[in-house]
Amino acid sequence: MHVLVVEDDVETARYLEKGLSESGHVVELAHDGADGLALALDNRFDALVVDRMLPGLDGLALIETLRRKGRRTPVLILSALAQVDDRVEGLRAGGDDYLTKPFAFPQLLARRAALTRRAGAAAGETRLGLADLEMDLLARVVRRAGREIALQPREFTLLAYFVRHAGQVVTRTMLLEHVWGYHFDPRTNVIDVHVSRLRGKIDKGFDTPLIHTVRGVGYCFRAPSHEEAGRAGR
Numbered sequence: 001m002h003v004l005v006v007e008d009d010v011e012t013a014r015y016l017e018k019g020l021s022e023s024g025h026v027v028e029l030a031h032d033g034a035d036g037l038a039l040a041l042d043n044r045f046d047a048l049v050v051d052r053m054l055p056g057l058d059g060l061a062l063i064e065t066l067r068r069k070g071r072r073t074p075v076l077i078l079s080a081l082a083q084v085d086d087r088v089e090g091l092r093a094g095g096d097d098y099l100t101k102p103f104a105f106p107q108l109l110a111r112r113a114a115l116t117r118r119a120g121a122a123a124g125e126t127r128l129g130l131a132d133l134e135m136d137l138l139a140r141v142v143r144r145a146g147r148e149i150a151l152q153p154r155e156f157t158l159l160a161y162f163v164r165h166a167g168q169v170v171t172r173t174m175l176l177e178h179v180w181g182y183h184f185d186p187r188t189n190v191i192d193v194h195v196s197r198l199r200g201k202i203d204k205g206f207d208t209p210l211i212h213t214v215r216g217v218g219y220c221f222r223a224p225s226h227e228e229a230g231r232a233g234r
Contacts, residue, residue, distance in 0.1 A: 006040075008055055063075050142159065
C-alpha cells in the first residue's frame with residue numbers, strides 16, 4: 001500500500017511515517033500543500049493522509065484541486081478541528097474520511113483500511129446496473145441514460161452498495177458497517193451528507209429518482225414503478 005502523508009508538523013509526520021512503514025506501507029512525505037499536491041497529482045498512491053491546516057495551500061484546497069482534476073485517490077483528513085460542521089466541510093471538499101487530533105495510531109490504521117475497502121465484487125462480477133444506471137466496476141465508470149457521471153471513491157462504493165441491495169431498505173447502521181467499516185461516529189450526519197451528494201449526481205436532471213429516503217430508517221434504491229414512470233413522462 002503506497003501512502004502519501006501531507007503534514008507540516010515534523011514530529012507528527014515522522015510518527016505517521018514510522019507507524020505506517022512498520023505496518024507494511026510504503027510512505028512518502030510532503031510538508032506543505034503545494035508539494036503535497038504535486039506528488040498527489042502523480043496518481044501513484046493508494047491513499048492520502050492530509051493535514052487540514054497546511055502552509056501555503058491548505059488541505060481542503062489541495063483536495064478540491066485533486067477532485068477537479070479527476071483524481072479519485074481516497075483521502076483521510078487529519079485535523080484538530082473537531083466540530084460536526086468542520087467534518088462536513090472536509091467531506092464536501094472531497095475528503096473520504098475525517099480523523100481529529102489527537103488520535104490513537106490503531107484508529108488511523110483502521111480508517112486507512114476502511115478508505116481503500118471496496119464493496120468487493122463477487123468473482124467475475126464487473127458490472128452492476130438498475131434501470132438506466134450502469135456501473136463498470138473495473139473501469140470505475142458510472143453512466144445514467146448514457147451520460148457519464150464522475151463520482152468520488154466513497155460515492156462509488158456507496159452507490160455500488162445501493163445497487164447490490166436494490167429494492168431493500170438500507171439502514172444507516174448497515175451503511176456504517178459495510179461502506180464505512182464501523183469507524184464513523186453514528187451521531188454525525190456524514191451518511192446523509194454523502195447520500196445527498198450522490199443523489200445530486202445520479203438523480204438530479206433525470207426524470208425519476210433512484211434513491212428514496214425511508215423516514216426514520218434509511219434509504220431504498222429502486223427503479224421507478226410503471227405508475228411513477230408514467231407520471232414522469234407526462
